[in-house]
Amino acid sequence: MTGIGRRRSSSPSLLRTVAAVGSACLLAGCGVIPGATGGSREPLTVMTWAPENSRATNMPGMPAMGQAYARWVNSQGGVGGRELRVLTCNEGNAPMEAAACARRAVQEGAVAVVGSYSQHGRAFMPRLEAAGIPYIGGYGLSDDEFKSPTSYPVNGGQPALLAGNGLQLADSCDRVSLVRPDSVTGADLPYILNAGLTRGHHRKAADIPTADDAGAYTEEARRSREQVGDDGGCVTAALGEHTANFFDSFRRLPPDGRDVRVSSVLGSVDQPLIDRTGGANGPFEGAYVTGWYPEAGDERWGAMKRVIREHAFADNRIDPADAGVQTTWIAYTVLKSVVESLGDQEITPGAIIHALDRGVRVDTGGLTPPLRWRYEDMLGTPATPRTVNHQVTFQVVRMGRLVAHKEGFVDVGPTLREAAAL
Known part of the structure; x- marks a missing residue:
């Protein structure tokens, strides 16, 4: 049994092995998280999904906007000092593919699904609920988005x-x-x-x-x-x-x-x-x-347009006038506000849900009213009880x-x- 303070001898072969491993780690970057502050915090993994190349409505700009947002926020030091890792998935406008995206989010350890599009809430929401993963800022197509206790809509659908x-x-x-x-x-x-x-x-x-x-x-x-x-x-x-x-x-x-x-x-x-x-x-x-939001020419979209211009690298999937792209931007604004409110706490799906349920207030720069998901903030209608933003524009x-x-x-x-x- 080794007591505290007892001297232990180290053989020359052990020291050589440790030195070799240390040198290899320096070359390979062991333990260093690109984009994170000092490599001391784990990256935040999230997912954004939307249909692409399907026969019905396609929204390729939404995953592309999520990736551009990650490049921007990581260039600024990440979200609360953590690198943001955005996974994307083709939802395909099909229930089986939507469910497959949800399974992948669980397997990859996503802390949230953010700014996504699907009309197949019955296929994906139970999987997210079972894993306790929040669905932040869905496009607003399915009833499940406005009923699930782990869904946080940013518009009235x-x-x-x-x-x-x-x-x-x-x-x-x-x-x-x-x-x-x-x-x-x-x-x-x-x-x-x-x-x-x-x-x-x-x-x-x-x-x-x-x-x-x-x-x-x-x-x-x-x-x-x-x-x-x-x-x-x-x-x-x-x-x-x-x-x-x-x-x-x-x-x-x-x-x-x-x-x-x-x-x-x-x-x-x-x-x-x-x-x-x-x-x-x-x-x-x-x-x-x-x-749902101000017209595309409104100056309140200026920050989003600047991020697209500087970090989308001429990705023609992203159009700042597209409602899906706009919804994804607002959803990631919510994620950033929630993570920053948690400070040095470990960022888990449960921590994000707890913060949202406790009433984190999100300012979207006037693109929506201030957003909160406390019980008293919700519309409470039978079909869409979790609606908190019931404002529209003409x-x-x-x-x-x-x-x-x-x-x-x-x-x-x-x-x-x-x-x-x-």
Whole structure:
């Protein structure tokens, strides 16, 4: 038994072995964490996933934004002195692939999944819950994102957009047609849009369900125009990436003398899509669009644009006007605030969840209201109880650019509560 302070002899061969190992470590960088302060703290591993190269909506800019954020924050000394390691995964718009991404996050020791896109919450959320991994700033597509106790949404999701779209159109359109996916998720959209319309003392919209992955929508376009009446009105569509296909079919209809305006929500229509389809000469000129955040030209996006410019290395997947990229930026802002609030504590999934549940307040520089996820901050509706940000913005396309239709944010919380009661 070796007592404290007892001298131990070391053989020359042992000393040579130790010296050799030490020299090898110096050459190989043993124990040195690139980007971390002094190599004294373990890197933070997180994951961002989104679909790429799928038949439905693709969001390659979201993982790319996560990687650019990591390059930027690591150049500044990391997050709270820790190197940020961002894993990415192709969610593929498929339940099995979404579940595989979640399994990989668990296997790789991710402390959070951040700024990701998936409509398959039932496939991935139980795996994250079982491992106690927080889901911070999902895009807001699935009910699970707004129900899971380990999910921390940064926007109000599709429900907030549709409720806001109803309020926006109630003041501008005589009649409204809604073209939406013929799916379980899409079935709720008419109720939410109508809650906004009726709150604005407007009649309910005509409901036109359809496939969300079709190449053309000629019949649906014809029906949507017929339903708005002889005096014209508005046609709104929420078909994700295929919204452009619908409005292309819509503008190809033979003229009938009526002035029908088009509308949509951010994510289905955004500045990159407007640019690709002709800008001021395209189908979206004059369109009403409801969003979660300020328009892309707002100065509050300046910090994000600077990071993209300096650390994305001309990655053409990242467009600062894309709602997915914007959501990922805000989600990583949340992660940074939470980790910094923990100081020298060990950063684990449980520590992050505890800090969020205890009420860490996140300032996003005016891109959203201040974010908190205490019980009293949550909307509490049955379908989306964990919503804490129920503000939206009204935008319109003028001269090919999305600009503010109404200044500031609009609170759709009361409208969402009314929709929940229908």
